[in-house]
Amino acid sequence: MEKIPSFTIDHERLLRGIYVSRRDVTPSGDVITTFDIRMTEPNREPALSPQALHAMEHLAATYLRNRPDWSSRVVYWGPMGCCTGNYLVIQGKLEPSDILSLMVDTMEFVAGFSGEVPGATPRDCGNYSFMDLEAARKAARRYIDEVLIDIKAENMKYPG
Secondary structure (H helix, E strand, O other): OOOOHHHHOOOOOOOOEEEEEEEEEOOOOOEEEEEEEEOOOOOOOOOOOHHHHHHHHHHHHHHHHOOOOOOOOEEEEEEOOOOOEEEEEEEOOOOHHHHHHHHHHHHHHHHHOOOOOOOOOOOOOOOOOOOOHHHHHHHHHHHHHHHHOOOOHHHOOOOO
16 A cells, blocks of 8 residues: 555654645645644654643634634644644645744634633533643643744755
C-alpha cells in the first residue's frame, strides 16, 4: 500500500508552525486547503493531552465559525491523532501567511477564554467532560509567544 503524503513528511525535522498539508479540488472546481497547525515538535516535545486538544477544538471551531470574515470558508478544525497539533481546512488556495493573523486571533481567543467551554454539555458533545481548559489555554499562549508572533520561513514550509 502506498504511503499517504502526510506520512512522507520528515517528522524528525518538523518544527512547530503553520504548513500547507494538502490542497484538493472538488468536482465543482473549488480549492480546499488543509493546514497543519503544528503546536509541538513531533517526537521531541511532549504531545498535547487529548483533553487539552478537545477543549481547544470546541473553542477554536466556535471562534472560527463565528468570524464574519472567515466563517463561510472554514470547513473544519480538529485535532491530529498524534496530539501534536490541529488541522484547519479552509475553502480557497491559501498559504500559511494568509492565515497567520487568523491563527494569532484564534489562539488569543483560546488563551484568554474563561467560563464554560461552548458545547461542553452532555446534550451537545459525546465526551463533554473530557476537556482541560487550562491546558488548552497554556498551549495556545505558548504557541503564540514562541511561534506565531515572530514566525520564520522554516515554520511555514515542510522540511525538504
